[in-house]
Amino acid sequence: MDSVPAHWHRMRRTVHDVLRTRCILLRFIPPELIDIILELAEYWACVMSNRSTQMLVKASTETEPTSEQNIYLQSARVPRGSRVRRVTFRVRSCDQGKSNNAKCRGTYKGTSSWFEVGVVEAPQELVASNSEPDLTSNQSHSRRWFLQSNIHGARYRKLHEVVWSVYDQVTDPASTLDESDGAVKNAPNPDPNRLTTGSGSGRGFLENLHPGSSISLYAQAKYPGWENHVFSAEIEMECFL
Incomplete structure (x- = not known):
């Protein structure tokens, strides 16, 4: 462990x-x-959300990537009158534990099992009431970022921590494109930076979090035979009030 x-x-x-x-x-x-x-x-004020039940996602064309069935954890809403300064994700997971690709096994190369996060905006009436986010609401319009890959062909569960801070963010809007919707579609083929840690940079993520927003953590798998076994996850938002 x-x-x-x-x-x-x-x-x-x-x-x-x-x-x-x-x-x-x-x-x-x-x-x-x-x-x-x-x-x-x-x-900063800390807003914690966590889950510790097991979930299995298998690569399938039957389930849309934006389906609520792929959501492992939905965070609490960003408090009213606050600005999110740092978000820490902790995920314990592994893939199917086997692979025919010996060169990639045990690394983050060639993996087709990963996590994404989306920002879901709340209707103004829910923001005012401070209601909890609803998983049955339309998630398809939430913007998506690549978060973390599983280790390729690893039988053991791995605990990954990904920290996205306002101090690390890139302000140029053009540079956020490779970490948002477009990159998620190609998540199994990460850029060179991801090959080392398996994690995304989260560029543009914090700027899209506003009072009333919530974060969806998606477990994903692509191509036949690939699986994503999730054991626990935690989302820690630190907010300036």
């Missing part, structure tokens, strides 16, 4: 924690300085 990195145990602050700290600081510090202090300290 793989170990859990030490930084996973850092203190996670709730929305209440951050708002309470703001009120305390207002007694001593001008309001215009509080934002700067909280941002530099990365004093």
Whole structure:
């Protein structure tokens, strides 16, 4: 079993924690300085969503890639009045555990079992009510990003962590295209950067998260014989209030 990195145990602050700290600081510090202090300290509210039940996705033409059947986890909504600064994904999974391609086995090369994430916007009435996201809503219009590949032909379950931070994002809109909808269709053939870690860069992802948005985590497999075995997943959103 793989170990859990030490930084996973850092203190996670709730929305209440951050708002309470703001009120305390207002007694001593001008309001215009509080934002700067909280941002530099990365004093962000944490919104957690997780699932730990097993799910199997087999490559099939019967299920559309955008189908809710492919969604393993749907996150909570982005809190009202907040900006998402960092999202951490943790997924424990593996593929079918066998492959005839000995050169790619044990690497991220040639894998056809992977994960995507989509941003789903909520109707304004749901944003105002702070209702939980509904898996039965139309997911097909959500924008998609490649997240993580499984290791090719590995029998053991692997825990992957992918962190997308606002400090790592590329602001040029043209450079986000290879990580959004177009790249997802070609996910089994990752670019050179993905061959090392199996993960996507998430360019343009955080900019598309707004108050009321939620994140869908999709498990995918392509080509006959390929499978995606998912054991657990976690989505951690850190939001500036």
